[in-house]
Amino acid sequence: MDKQVYVGLKKALELKLEAALITVTSVLGSTPRKPGAQMLVFADGSTFGTIGGGCGEAEGRREALNVITARIPKIYNLNMTADIAQEEGMVCGGIMELFIEYVDTQSSSEKKDFYKDYLTALESKKYPILVTVIQAQHNELLGNKLSIEDLNFLGDLGRIELNKIALEKAKKGARKCQPFIICLSSEFEPCERSSPELVYRLLVEPATTVVQLLILGAGHIAVPLATMAKIVGYEVTVVDDRPSFANTNRFSTADRVICNDFERALESVEIGPQTFVVIITRGHRYDKVCLRKVINKPAAYIGMIGSRKRVKSLISDLETEGIAREALQKVYSPIGLKIGAETPEEIAVCILAELIKVQRELDT
Template sequence: MDKQVFFGLKKVFEQNMEAALITVTSVLGSTPRKPGAKMLVFADGMTIGTIGGGCGEAEGRREALNVLWTHESKTYRLNMTADIAQEEGMVCGGIMELLIEYIGAHNPLEISGLYKDYLSALENNDDPILATLIEATEKSQVGRKLIISNQKVVGDLGNQDLNNIVFAKGKVSTGRCQPSLICLDTKFNFCEISSPKLAYRLLLEPPTTVVQLLILGAGHIAVPLATMAKIVGYEVTVVDDRPSFANVNRFNTADKVICDDFERVLETYNINSQTFVVIITRGHRYDKVCLRKVINQPAAYIGMIGSRKRVKSLIIDLEEEGVPSEVLRKLYSPIGLKIGAETPEEIAVCILAELIKVQREETKPKMN
């Protein structure tokens, strides 16, 4: 969940306000936002977050105000045809399906409680997965939610078979950075969204769709990697203990630049299932310090640069120190996709390509 929307929802509950939460649940064709994007609309028309801007967002906002008036959640198909979008200087031509949920005093207590539990789990870094029923045979079931957090389950989708399927799916989805759609027929078998037998659709959302990239080492490869990763949409943090390297002048696109001892930084840095870690320090000693600190963390990706001989030596050292070999197999090394990269910029491209590939769940750790 976007930080702004998170804090907006907290404000809604803390101040007993009313709001409508818009979530993009599915898209068809060219659209400005993808599933999971959210926008919060208040009764005075103020908004937090975005579902793409322009005329499409204005239409979504209007429907959200209607939901605030009726106190009834609903789904809405937003047709962003090219001729309409062109009026705003955009050519989209796609369709976004929106789930628009009423949040306020007219919610049943259990719904308000679920939202509060979810926000609390996010705040405590419990990596909750949120499942929302967006289509069902019984209209009254639409909008029901289930929260899966550290093997705990809160909520009810109105059917035990649905609960069981989502729980099983949620366990294997841990670490995903993108929302996913579950489509089921009347017998609870998986099916395509276009299937005539489609009876249920559920949206599974990870704790956040903002992927965090932690770059350990601020050398020549780190500069283009930080720049390109930011363009792709990562939240970038760069760490190094050398002031001449770790500074905002060299990394003016990074979200955060930390100049401090690697070990000290990693003692308190929050690494979660949406964190990608790239170790590209200036030497074996610093690589070892960083890898020792991060290898047991629930990162989505841990990669380290270095020759096979150098990496193998480091792995042996850590195994002798008691780090289990199965844990060390999480390491991606040699780092990056094989594209014949030579320059720092090309190496940064091959590293970023591997991050994207892992993010889309198309590969496995490749430690040799």
């Protein structure tokens, strides 16, 4: 969930304010935001988050105000026509499908409690997956939600079969970095969105769509890697124990630079299902410390630099210490795609290419 929308939902619950939540569920053509983008609209027209700005967002806000008045959720196709795009100076022209739902903070204590529990889980870094009914045979199911944490869940989609499917799919998609849609027939069988058998659609949202890159080691490869990763859209954290390397002058684009002992620093860093960990420290000893600390974390990716011989020796040492072979086999090493890279900048490119490849594989 977008941080601004999270703040807005907390405000709505605390002050018992009426609101509507807009979620981009699919896009066609050129659009300013991708599926998963959200905006919370209050009855006074104020907003948290964005679905792209301009006339398109204004139209979405108007529809959200209608939902607040009617208290009925709806699907709305926002046509970002060429005329609107030209007026706003944007190169758009596609269509965004929006699911707009009424956020009931007043009459329904059940839904209010659900949102409170869900936001608490987000705040506690439990990485809940949120499932919402956005299309159904019966309108009363629209907007029903399920929050899933490991084997535990809160809420109800309104059908036992939908709950079961949501739990199964959420487990498989726990490491996805982008929301996805589950399409089902009236018999709760998978189908294509274009199929005439389509009856149910479930929107599955990971706890965050922001991919976090944790770079352990602030040497020469880390500088171009942090810069390029930020351009791609990652939230970048760099860790090193040398003040002359781990500083904001050297890493001006990074979101966070931590100068501390690797082991201590990793105690303060959250590693979740959308975290990619790159271990490029200055030596075998530090690599080992870092890998030992992160290997059992739920990271989407753990990669480590080094020759095959060096890496094999390090992994053997950790296995001797009692770390499971299955966990160690998930380490990407030698790190990066093989493109014949030689310079620090080229090596950074091959590492980033591998991160993007893994991320896309997770999202399919």
